[in-house]
Amino acid sequence: MIANRARLRSARNQRFQRQQPTVEERMAAGVALRQRVPRSSHADWSPSAQRPDPINVLQHCDCGRLQELLPIRYGRMKQSPFGFYRGAASVMAYDLSRTPATGIRLQACGDCHAANFGGFASPERRLIFDINDFDETLPAPWEWDVKRRVSFCGKLAWERVVAAMPSVTWRRAIENKCVVIPECTHLTSGIPG
Numbered sequence: 001m002i003a004n005r006a007r008l009r010s011a012r013n014q015r016f017q018r019q020q021p022t023v024e025e026r027m028a029a030g031v032a033l034r035q036r037v038p039r040s041s042h043a044d045w046s047p048s049a050q051r052p053d054p055i056n057v058l059q060h061c062d063c064g065r066l067q068e069l070l071p072i073r074y075g076r077m078k079q080s081p082f083g084f085y086r087g088a089a090s091v092m093a094y095d096l097s098r099t100p101a102t103g104i105r106l107q108a109c110g111d112c113h114a115a116n117f118g119g120f121a122s123p124e125r126r127l128i129f130d131i132n133d134f135d136e137t138l139p140a141p142w143e144w145d146v147k148r149r150v151s152f153c154g155k156l157a158w159e160r161v162v163a164a165m166p167s168v169t170w171r172r173a174i175e176n177k178c179v180v181i182p183e184c185t186h187l188t189s190g191i192p193g
Helices: 002-016 023-036 054-064 067-079 081-087 089-096 142-160 167-175 177-190
Strands: 105-108 117-121 127-131 138-141
Touching: 054 089, 067 081, 081 142, 089 138, 089 142, 105 142, 138 142
Parallel strands: none
Antiparallel strands: 105 138, 117 127
């Protein structure tokens, strides 16, 4: 029994004492991933010929939900494009599963849009900004949360701003996500969570 504990302790110590990659090694690995999956590979999307009907995807996800609450769910989804977007994370997850990915996975929010973020007090009494909705979370490529957030910002910008913008300016704004996301944060400040 004692020998067994010592062996486990030794294995655990070896695991924690492994040499971590240097900053330069991590940067080189990132560059290699970016060469394998360039940013431009994320620019276009078209539905696959075998894409299931989005309504069927939503109904499939209803299996584990309380049936008496489904009319409320679908009623909220029918109210606006934003309502549908919020309730159709499974449809977008299906579509994103057929897009390029670097292979870096994380516990994704799954429903990454501005209304699912908020400010919280930490146990150390610090204000933190983080995700506040975990009902759609899943292990997934990190790109999924970024794409969901950017598409949300694009949709929101379209609803609130783009009607007055020339299409060339709009396309440039979407391609330059670093412009859209900060603007989206401003645009969504009045959206109830």
